[in-house]
Amino acid sequence: MEQSHLAALEDFLKNHPGIKCTLPSSPQYLADRKVFILSRKANPLAIAHPETAEQVSVLVQFLRSNGIKFTVRAGGHHLLGFSIEEGALTIDMRAFASVDIAANRETATVGAGILQHELCNALWDKGLATPTGAIPSVGYLGWAMYGGYGPFSSHWGLGVDQIVAATLVDASGAIVRADDTLLKAVRGAGGAFGIIIDVSIKVYHLKSLLTGAIFYDSQEISKTFMDYNAKYQEISKHGLPKQLTLQQMVVNGPPGRVFCVSFMWSSESIEEGYHWCNKIACLGTVIMNTVEVTTIPKWYSGNAALIPSTMYGSFRTHSVKDMTQEVTGCIGRALEKLPADPGTMFSIHQLRDTSETPASASVFSTREPHFMLEIVGCATTTEKAETSEQWAFDTWAEVKNTNSSNLLDHVYISLDHVEYPCDLHTLTRYFGDYAQDILTTKKDYDPENVFGLTVPRLGNLL
Known part of the structure; x- marks a missing residue:
């Protein structure tokens, strides 16, 4: 079957010479199939590189009529590596990296393949910013569509709430503007209903930035972590300014394992x-403080030097209402066992009260204030990956055994470790009461499951 699909694809490409495509016979194939999680070994049928919406349209029509499965890739950072699939065509959207700022400077239309640092650099040049994540090489759209926690979340909200419009290629191959129903589904369930060409997002005026990391004495890392959270809980009772976003992290650096807090002040x-x-520095014994006035491009450049460009392994996640003594004690014990690899990390994102930044109509359901745990069971070599993955699983299992009333029912789809296809229970864990809305929208807009290998994969629920 794969050989016949490849032959059909080659015939199609002869009739559409403008569409670039990397075939398995190309010396560029291995480089083009590469994704962030190297544990993913799938070999796609080929990798197509469309450059216009019209090219995406004819690709979808061809693939649908020939029964060829396909995936979509922008940044290639999906944490289960689902932007490539064995025997399926990969549609690589990296050519769609435009940024068009509206005349009123309140929104910008951005291409589906743009990376976080590309978007932020373009906006910063115009005195603007928008919520993004901290890793420059991550594709913006995949980050934003499924939720989008990050260093600006407390100020302007999640990535998903910045999306105000979307253009996509639908199941028939038509280029359409998302209506209200489809836009609501895109905000949270991403590309399960079509291939996104571009989105319009909210942007904000920002000309100065105070950011960096505060590193604490981590010789007794469990105690440092628990003490920080107890003290943080006390100061947060009195309220924190929305311009302040904090992310707790435990990373492996040259000196060894260290607890730090990423500090972001997005105000002039x-x-x-x-x-x-x-005030945050006083929550522990500081050994280094890198917080300074800088720019978003410089901040991203610094982050790029700290994060491995590829890793092996997988992620886990939980969301908790409060960082209780039980939870911090459980995590603290796990941190003492953190494997010594740059790819093994732990971090905490907080979604604070969002009443001042009301959510857009979306299917993203985890709206109550909470702490989202990012448990990174990855390593920079295959030899160390198994140990890191086991550590992540053990940490996840320990947190799961804490007081159930403090654990949220919903989990973050972008970090969850789950085997597909998706069942209704899993879909409900991601989207709560919106699970049925997603299925209804899927049946209305993609009844033949043309986009069956996008995320979430809904085929067995239709």
């Missing part, structure tokens, strides 16, 4: 930002 009131930086 720099003096007030330093006041809060000092």
Whole structure:
């Protein structure tokens, strides 16, 4: 079957010479199939590189009529590697990297293949910013569509809430503007209903930035972690400014395992930002503080030097209402066992009260204030990956055994470790009461499951 599909594809390409495509026989094939998680060994049928919406349209029509499965890739950071699939065509959207700022400077239309640092650099040049994640090489759209926690979440909200419009190629191959129903589904369930060409997003005025990391003495890392959270809980009772976003992290650096807090102050009131930086620094014994006035491009450049470009392994996640003593004690014990590899990490994202930044109509359901745990069971070599994955699983299992009333029913789809196809229970864990809305939208907009290998994969639920 694969050989016949490849022959059909080659005939199609002869009739559409403008569509670039990397075939398995090409010396570029191995490089083009590469994704962030190297544990994913799937070999796609080929990798297509469309450059226009019209090319995507004719590709979808051809693939549908020939029964050829396909995946879609932008940044290639999907944490289960689902942007490639054995025997399926990969449609690589990296050519769609445009940024068009509206005349009123309140929105921008961005291409589906743009990376986080490309978007932020383009906006910063115009005195603007928008919520993104901290890793520059991550594809913006995949990050935003499924939720989008990040260092600006407390100020402007999640990535999913920035999307105000979308253009996509639907199941028939038509280029369409998302209506209200489809847009709501895209906000949270991503590309399960079509191939996104571009999205319009909210942008915000920002000309200065105070950011960096505060590193704490981590010789007794469990105690450091627990003490920080107990003290943080006390100061947060009195309220935190929305311009302040904090992300707790435990990473493996040259000195060894260390607990730090990523500090982001997205406001031009720099003096007030330093006041809060000092307050956060007082929550432990500081060994290094890199917080400074900088720019988003420089901040991203620094982050790029700290994160491995590829890794082996997998991720786990939980969301908890509060960082209780039981939870911090459980995590603290796990941190003492953290494998010594740059790819093995732990971090905590917080979604605070969002009443000042009301959510857009979406199927993203985890809206109550909570802490989202990012348990990174990865390593930079295959030899170490198994140990890191086991550590991540053990940490996840320990947290799962804490007080169930403090655990949220919903989990973050972008970090969850689950085997597909998706069942209704899993879909409900991701989307809560919106699970049925997603299935209804899928049946209305893609009844033949043309986009069957996108995320979430819904084929067995139709």
